[in-house]
Amino acid sequence: MKMSKFTINNPKFKVVFLSLLGLSVFMVSFKNISFEQPKFSLENYKVEEGFELKLIASESMLKAPVSMDFDNKGRMWVVEMIGYMPNLEGIGEEIPNGRIRILEDINKDGVIDRSKVFLDKLVLPRALAHVYGGLLYVDGPKLWFVEIINDKPGKKTLVDPVYAEGGNVEHSSNGLMMNIDNWIYNANYNFRYQLKNGKWIKEPTSNRGQWGITRDNFGRLYYNNNSTQLQGDFVLPNRVIRNRFFRPTAAENQRLTNNKVFPIHPTSVNRGYQKGVLDDKGMLVDVTAACGPLVYRGGAFPESYNQNVFVCVPEANLIKRNILTFKNTQTTAAQAIEKKEFIASTDEGFRPVNLFNGPDGAMYIVDMHRGIIQHKAYISQYLTEQLASKKLDTLQNAGRILKVTHKATKLNPVPDFSKASAAQLVALLSNSNGWLRDRAQQVLIQKKDLSVKNELIALTKNGNEFSTAIHALYVLEGLNALSFDLLSDVVKQSKQPETIAHALGLMERFATTQQVAKMKEISTQLLAQTNETIDLYLAVSLNPWLKLSEAIFLPLLSEIEKKYADRRIFQEAIVSSLEGKEEKYLVTQNPTAVLKSNLTLAVNNHQKKEMNPIFVKETNVVDxxxxxxxxxxxxxxxxxxxxxxxxxxxxxxxxxxxxxxxxxxxxxxxxxxxxxxxxxxxxxxxxxxxxxxxxxxxxxxxxxxxxxxxxxxxxxxxxxxxxxxxxxxxxxxxxxxxxxxxxxxxxxxxxxxxx
Missing domain, CATH: 1.10.760.10 (Cytochrome c-like domain)
Incomplete structure (x- = not known):
């Protein structure tokens, strides 16, 4: 057997040819290869002063990206929705040509240089999430979970066969975001998911937004729809919907800011011919395709950018920045810089559709980079003609991932979570980067390592702006290591109202007759603090305790009601907590006019069997x-x-x-x-x-x-x-x-x- 070998001694390449029995094998050492970086000009992009925009992956590596997530090694996994509007008539969307790709930066120069397919032959995939050591993803109407074995798909589990049933792709479920409470939430769907003891749990939640979902450090959710730039909940999810016969209107789905937009060039928009859509210069006035919001929690931007909300506006080729203001039980948002956007481009192919915090602290932009971003069911003849005249309908199968960094801030090194010890993961719960905290929380739960229980308990007593105590509480919850006494200590000792709010919710599962006296004492002490956040979450957490002792807890709830008689959010919280006890409260507690009206409505709805729609709706209705x-x-x-x-x-x-x-x-x-x-x-x-x-x-x-x-x-x-x-x-x-x-x-x- 004869083998010949020769090597090209080029510093950029190490290429080895082996000739064996007349067959040539071409071997490449990727470690030494110098890959060609994507070509990208910043000339058509204006970025807020102090920031840099960098292209890290382009259409040579991916096509039509719409969402992404990072794995435990910091690699990007990208959803390619290639089938979306393949032409102006939208013909061919049902073809299974969608994919999920793994993107890697092999030589660590900050640019993707390896792309490989993990899953293909998917129908209009639109979301994914690395959870429970595997991958949750959407294929057509179905939600799947697949195990990952050496970057290959393993055992598949059907989580929900009707996840995205009904509607078109612009109005079907997406998001798949793990929240701090260990539940996975969605945009445009009234269910949340959790894997518990080997079984998938699906339970109702409020319907939120259209495309994309995000959260703040406390765990409140934010979202939007085409014509509403930013919406959000004033309360934590599932806290004011306990009463199935009452639908809150003041606590959730609130518009947080105006819809004004400030593009730097005229763009083709669907209703551009209607009065007021464009100004006299042909510029878009209000958002018409807002999507993909992100609360920045990366810790690598200046402090004033922490928990700012960024919003994609693909029809105007820009990204907005809003400053969130938290005032007790309400949240507002406002344009960061008057009449100026965070990123604005004259490149009409720039179509940002989703934003993500990265493990390095940067902000990542998913740019679908295409001409048509309006589904056939909604596209007007006006826009069809505009796109055709500009030949934007020919811009297909492109796509980019962009990275935003601050010039004066050094990015965090990305730890390998697959190799991190439990102690190292606990330390990450205090990191300024929210992505690292979130992933550390989930990996700690997956490890099931109770050796760090005492360290976690110690963290629950700490208070900081990064919600470290809350992360620690939910690690303990995921490890089944909570107790009434532990939570009672947190409530009594914590100086952070947000931590107390979560602890009160977690205490509900320990509501027993034996704990009634202690809960009465805790409630009395909390009410004496006269803190709006604490009072609100005490009100919504008394539901299971009311079932144990009306005599003790109805008067406590009445005290909260009278204290906040003119606050609708408190009145809704009380109605939620009074599920099944409305008539008793009406008779014994002399409620204010607002609460009396809401309770009467809930009673009447119960008699007519008219529930909050989220408890009867299983699939999205075809519009x-x-x-x-x-x-x-x-x-x-x-x-x-x-x-x-x-x-x-x-x-x-x-x-x-x-x-x-x-x-x-x-x-x-x-x-x-x-x-x-x-x-x-x-x-x-x-x-x-x-x-x-x-x-x-x-x-x-x-x-x-x-x-x-x-x-x-x-x-x-x-x-x-x-x-x-x-x-x-x-x-x-x-x-x-x-x-x-x-x-x-x-x-x-x-x-x-x-x-």
């Missing part, structure tokens, strides 16, 4: 626009074409048609009763040999379905969209054409359908 698109494609597009341009010898075009731009009642009549014979459209005669089929006898198609079809055509093909009601459609259903019941061109032109 009318998406339903209209689906019906159009299944019924109309076969002849008129998915693009509405018509098909030769089958049907005339819809775009530019007087029947689309004219009377809506006439259009409804056409859909219901069909059309027979030659017909002129836009001055051209179409001599068709077939009849347009009527839907009037199709029992599967409702009047609302007809409305949805028409509204879709108005959005997609009309010069100026018009509305129609179900009542209008009913009238046209009853107005049958004379003769054989099918409309002719003569009838369409001569009849006044709007009479």
């Amino acid at each position: 009318n626009r998406t339903k209209g698109l689906q019906l159009f494609r299944s019924i109309c597009a076969t002849c008129h074409g998915a693009d509405g341009k018509g098909i030769q010898e089958l049907a005339p075009p819809l775009k530019g048609s007087e029947y689309i731009d004219g009377s809506m009642n006439r259009l409804a009549a056409i859909i219901l009763h069909g059309v027979s014979g030659p017909i002129h459209v836009s001055g051209k005669l179409y001599k068709l040999n077939n009849e347009m089929p009527a839907l009037i006898n199709n029992k599967a198609i409702s009047d609302q379905d007809i409305v949805d079809i028409i509204r879709f055509t108005q959005n997609a093909f009309a010069k100026e969209g018009k509305n129609i009601s179900v009542e209008d459609v009913k009238k046209m259903r009853e107005r049958k054409p004379v003769g054989n019941g099918i409309l002719t061109e003569k009838q369409l032109l001569e009849d006044d359908f709007d009479k």
